[in-house]
Amino acid sequence: GENVEQHPSTLSVQEGDSAVIKCTYSDSASNYFPWYKQELGKGPQLIIDIRSNVGEKKDQRIAVTLNKTAKHFSLHITETQPEDSAVYFCAALSSSASKIIFGSGTRLSIRP
Amino acid sequence: DAGVTQSPTHLIKTRGQQVTLRCSPISGHKSVSWYQQVLGQGPQFIFQYYEKEERGRGNFPDRFSARQFPNYSSELNVNALLLGDSALYLCASTPAETPVYGYTFGSGTRLTVV
Numbered sequence: 001g002e003n004v005e006q007h008p009s010t011l012s013v014q015e016g017d018s019a020v021i022k023c024t025y026s027d028s029a030s031n032y033f034p035w036y037k038q039e040l041g042k043g044p045q046l047i048i049d050i051r052s053n054v055g056e057k058k059d060q061r062i063a064v065t066l067n068k069t070a071k072h073f074s075l076h077i078t079e080t081q082p083e084d085s086a087v088y089f090c091a092a093l094s095s096s097a098s099k100i101i102f103g104s105g106t107r108l109s110i111r112p
Numbered sequence: 113d114a115g116v117t118q119s120p121t122h123l124i125k126t127r128g129q130q131v132t133l134r135c136s137p138i139s140g141h142k143s144v145s146w147y148q149q150v151l152g153q154g155p156q157f158i159f160q161y162y163e164k165e166e167r168g169r170g171n172f173p174d175r176f177s178a179r180q181f182p183n184y185s186s187e188l189n190v191n192a193l194l195l196g197d198s199a200l201y202l203c204a205s206t207p208a209e210t211p212v213y214g215y216t217f218g219s220g221t222r223l224t225v226v
Contacts, residue, residue: 098168
């Protein structure tokens with residue numbers, strides 16, 4: 001079945017350092033890969049996304065990379081700040097295009 | 113503009129009872145999807161509705177049902193509640209039939225079944 005695997009489940013980095021979260025997906029027909037940030041008591045918020053015709057996308061301190069051959073995609077956060085502390089989810093659009101399938105989440109903590 | 117609004121924010125029910133959760137999408141968004149998020153896990157897809165028709169259903173029992181109204185708002189109903197139904201229920205809206213531009217989520221309804 002369709003599946004998105006995410007690791008690590010928890011990540012602690014020093015403020016100012018970089019954080020990397022990695023995901024793999026099973027459905028080779030997936031062509032849209034969003035990333036969401038969820039803060040306590042809130043719903044997930046879309047922070048960046050990438051489509052299968054692009055290998056990399058950047059938005060200020062956030063970048064995503066996609067390797068379609070290996071079915072891997074990653075989120076990179078540079079110069080981390082305390083407000084980056086949250087749970088991050090990778091996701092993939094299902095081949096049926098009716099739903100987005102989420103990974104299990106990474107709890108990112110930024111140490112002062 | 114208001115975002116996706118969900119009500120109620122919190123709810124406590126007893127096993128065997130029935131519950132109705134409500135969602136109002138962003139103005140102009142015609143598609144609503146429902147997700148269940150158990151503590152410590154990623155959201156799991158329950159339903160997608162577009163133009164009042166069901167367009168997708170996840171691997172949930174028939175105790176779960178939903179509908180979409182002419183104003184594109186939606187309700188999720190769960191019958192015969194089980195302890196395992198305790199979760200955060202998220203509603204998401206998109207302008208298109210498929211979430212090819214991602215979802216905008218509401219803050220969710222926290223359901224506790226005792």
